[in-house]
Amino acid sequence: MEVLYLILLNVIFPVFALIGVGAFLHRRFLFDLNTLSKLSTFLLLPAVSFVNIYQSSISGDVLLTVIGFLLLQNLCLMIICSGTSKAFGFEPGISATFKNSVVLKNSGNFGLPVSQLVFQDNPLGLSIQVIVLIFQNLLTYTYGLINSVAVKTNGWQAVKEFLKIPILYALIIGLLLNRFEVPIPFFIWTPIETISNSFLAIALITLGAQSAIIKITKFSLPLTLSLFGRLILSPILAFTIITLLKLDGTTAQALLIASSFPSSRNSALFALEYNNHPEYAAQAVILSTLFSSVTVTGVVYLAGVLYG
Secondary structure, eight states: OHHHHHHIIIIIHHHHHHHHHHHHHHHHHOOOHHHHHHHIIIIIHHHHHHHHHHHOOOOHHHHHHHHHHHHHHHHHHHHHHHHHHHHTTOOHHHHHHHHHHHHOBOTTTTHHHHHHHHTTTOHHHHHHHHHHHHHHHHHIIIIIHHHHHTTTOOTHHHHHHHHTOTHHHHHHHHHHHHHTTOOOOHHHHHHHHHHHHHHHHHHHHHHHHHHTTOOOSSOOHHHHHHHHIIIIIHHHHHHHHHHHHTOOHHHHHHHHHHTTOOBOHHHHHHHHHTTSOHHHHHHHHHHHHHHHHHHHHHHHHHHHHHHO
C-alpha cells in the first residue's frame, strides 16, 4: 500500500494535474494544437533527448545485456501488434496509432520517477532505467515516427520525412559528445537545459488540450487492445524473455518494472502531428496512465518478490 500511495502521490497526481491544466486552458482559450505539436516535435523533444543522452554514463556489460533484452522484447511487440492489426482489419491510421501506443512507453516522466522510488538505494536499477529511456528515444524516432509518417506516404518519402526531424541529429550529436567527453560551454548548455526542463510541462499540457473535448462513452476495440497490450501483454512478454535469458537480481527487476509503464505521450503527439486519429491516441495515453497506477504497482511488487 505504501508503494501505491507514493506512486499515486508523486507520479500520477503531478501528471494528471498538468493534463487537467491543459484541458482547462484549452477550453478557456482554445489553443492552436498544431502549433503546440510542432513546438514539441521540433524544439522540446530534440532538447530533452540530447540532454538525456549527453549526461548518461553506463557500463559496457549492463548496456549490452539491457539492449539485447530491449531489442528482443520490442521486436516481439512489433510483430504481435502488426499481426493484430491485420487480423482485425485496422485501416492504416488506426493501425499506426495502435502499434505506437503499445510499443512506445512512457519511460521519461513516468518511468524515471517510479524507478527513483523503487531503486532509491540501488544506483544500478536507476541506471538501467536511463538505458531504457535512451533506447525508447531512439525507438520513438525511428520505428514510431516512420510508422506514423508512412500512413500518408511510403518508401523513400517516409524516410525523407524522417530525416527532416531534428531529434535524429540531436541524438547523434549527443552520443558523439558523450562518447568523446566533449564539454559544452555554460552559455550554450544553459538554454538547452532550460528548453529540456520545459518539455514535461508543455507536453502534458498539450496532451490535456488534446483531451479537453474527448468523451469516452465506450471502449472501442483498438483502445481496449492498446490498453491490454501496453499494461498486460508487455510485462508478461518481459517476464518470459527474462526467464529465457536467465536474468536475475536488479537487472531482471528493473527490466520487468520498465516493461509495465503506460503508453508514451509521444504516440499522441505523433498522431496529432500526422492526423492519425489523435483522439484515440490521447485516450490510450490517458487511460493507460490512469490504469497503470494499479498495474505498475502490481508489477513492482512481483518484481521484488521474484528478483529482489
